[in-house]
Amino acid sequence: MKRACKRFLSLLLAFVMLFGLFGMAQTVYAMGSLQNVKISSSGILTWDPFPGAKVYVFSCNGAGSTIAASPFDVNDYLAKDGKESGKYTIALYAVDNHIYAGGKPISEIWATTYNYNPSYSYKLGDVDKNGAVNTADALMALKMAVGIIKPTNEQKNITDVDKDGKITTADALKILKYAVGIIKGF
Ligand SMILES: [Ca+2]
Numbered sequence: 001m002k003r004a005c006k007r008f009l010s011l012l013l014a015f016v017m018l019f020g021l022f023g024m025a026q027t028v029y030a031m032g033s034l035q036n037v038k039i040s041s042s043g044i045l046t047w048d049p050f051p052g053a054k055v056y057v058f059s060c061n062g063a064g065s066t067i068a069a070s071p072f073d074v075n076d077y078l079a080k081d082g083k084e085s086g087k088y089t090i091a092l093y094a095v096d097n098h099i100y101a102g103g104k105p106i107s108e109i110w111a112t113t114y115n116y117n118p119s120y121s122y123k124l125g126d127v128d129k130n131g132a133v134n135t136a137d138a139l140m141a142l143k144m145a146v147g148i149i150k151p152t153n154e155q156k157n158i159t160d161v162d163k164d165g166k167i168t169t170a171d172a173l174k175i176l177k178y179a180v181g182i183i184k185g186f
């Protein structure tokens, strides 16, 4: 009787282990990959919305943050993080909920080596980083000069075209003059 009891217990244990493994196997998702992931020369990361994704996780050298959606400014993120120029492994994946609310990855991890070179990745005066210097940049610079927009560290470098260490209306005016062709450089 004692022996049968032991046998029953070991069978039960085997079942528990088996179901445990089965339970673990269930958490493995049939993941698709993120589509159209691209990073521009100015560090703007874009991708197609992933079905079912509530948020995305962006990571640099393994340290991740939850981000809302495409597009994402990688240079700005690295600048805020105090990163020096150099090569970084950046990665992105979709999550079914906010990670702090127990969200789980639902896409495969997209990763690449990114050459972060902040001093060459933007054009002076191109405040909105769309590749061209125009009146919209001058207006943004003006808003920064009067405190309506708070510039990021990278934007400070881009917008302070006269390099006096401050964003003032003089920078905004220079950007405007450049945008309309009155001056050819800063
Ligand atoms: Ca621009």
Ligand SMILES: [Ca+2]
Pocket (backbone or CB within 6 Å): 159, 160, 161, 162, 163, 164, 165, 166, 167, 168, 171
């Ligand atoms: Ca300035």
